[in-house]
Amino acid sequence: MTRSTTGAIRVAEARGAGGAGDPGTGGPSGLPGRVRGVASSITRCLGGSTALAIGLGPIALHVVLAVLAPWIAGHDPVATDSTAALTGSTWSHWFGTDQYGRDILSRTLNGGRYALLVTFLATTTAVAIGTILGCVTAYADNWFDEVVMRVVDALLAVPTILALLVVVTVFDSGLWVIVLAVTVVYAPAVTRVVRGAARTVITQDYVTAARARGEKPLSVVFREILPNVTDVVLVEYAMRASWIVLLISTLSFLGFGANPPTPDWGLMVQENRTALTVVPTGTLAPVVALATLVVGLNLAADGLSKSLGIDRAQKGAVS
């Protein structure tokens, strides 16, 4: 696969400059050094990329709003009020109300909590599982690798939405079921990307040195390979998160995600779409919230990949 090769060479170069790959960090006393290394690379990234800085803005804003939502929303997001249904912008309802008289601003703010929580849990699980599998298969490079990769290919061949729908229907929708469904759908893709990155790391001298020292396979995977694919994993994380936000809202929009009274962006669009001409904010508020979050995540992914020296395009962005 050429696409991973060119990217990987650049990754290796960036690594050489950053010094994260020296054998010293792999030793038993390497932990504080590694933490300092990560911290300094974070500051370096922020200084080096405006896209990352701009991208982190909306993400931070969304996190703050989501955390504070219950205090700043002003209204109960699920409280209905038949006397004030479909009002326009008023003093007590800044963005108006929906067909059941629920406050749109409060629902949008609280919807962020759900979206961020699910996205965080789902992305973390999917990326963690994919990363570990990717590193282990790359190191194993035997029948295990072959089996896992065939399974990964097969899972990738099933349409995302169909796989999600089946998992959600089998286990009934709920927070953890959606996390599971997203993991089933995205862990294979992450596995493949991380495996590609890890395969180039394995050819490096410090891995050979660790093997020669007689380190156990798992210790080589976790101490030598894993720290050196962190950059690829970070970019994967930001990129997958942006798709997962959209995917989860799509699932809710189709009626398979969050259950109706829950304030959820996808669900809000579904509910308020018919009243688009009457109370446009009902649809626009959740969409603007969703879009700003996704733009932020995308910019963060772009900025990260640029400052870490990974070309995202080379890896076959969509899968």
Add this chain to the structure above:
Amino acid sequence: MTATTTTTALLVLRRLGTALLTVLLASFFVFFAVQLLPGDVAQQLLGQDATPEALATVRASLGLDENVWVRYGSWLLGAATGDFGTSLVSGEPVGPDLLVAFRNSMLIAVPAMVVGVVVSLTLGVVAGVRRGRPADHAISLVSLVVMSVPEFMVATILVLLFAVAIPIFPAVVLRGDSATVAELLPAVWLPVIVLTLAMAAYIVRTARSSTIDVMAGEFVTTAELKGLTTRQVVWRHAVPSALLPTLTVVALNVAWLLGGVVVVENVFNYPGLGKLMLESVFNRDLPTIQAIAVVSALVYVVCNLAADLVALALDPRLRTRRKARS
């Protein structure tokens, strides 16, 4: 010469074998996942007040009393010959309905694909060549925004603009599954636009960064130093190499279209594969779900296979490099 031909042939054969295995495994996963879906098929067919004897008869006639592996085997044999079983909802064979839905989906997917790929590759190359100039900023910004707005919203806005405000296109398809191609044609425009937009953004970004990559290459500098015009450098030297990594993304996008049509078809009530998919999950129509999954997996695998083979044909390095490490 013969040695390289043999290795290439082996490479292609191996790739074909992997592709076949992938489809088989995918069908296996889907079959067993679908078996887990809650609800009893026989009960669903006969209703709540069916007698136990009747249920047993139906189970026997559907082969549900057999071992799950036996069922998988016979289903697979049937699927290989185009017999996907009987729909639990309509009682008709799944095959013909699936074919109609697939044709309808192709009616919106193929134009979206052609327009999307051509336009987005062009835009991506333009943005890549004019990196950092206003054209690049405009293209990058628009593709970022389009990428970040969910499809259902793009669809809703387009309906509002072109079906409600300026009524030139129908907002939804009012005809059912039996609609002919001619009847569907007036309604395909808006779905095609939404699909094109959704797909284009990713291809634009990939084409852009791979163009930037290639433009930094030494052979491009050489071409520039030879005194070629920018146009010649770009179209004759840079673009062919820049398109190679884009190829995979295009293939993945084409395969994605099959799943991506779910949202679009549901917003527009368009009788295609995506709508059938959602309906059959709602109705627990297991044979239809399995058939759709297998067909989609087949399309995905074929698209990727085609991309790999084209890359293999275009890039001689791929034919030898794979042996370098193992």
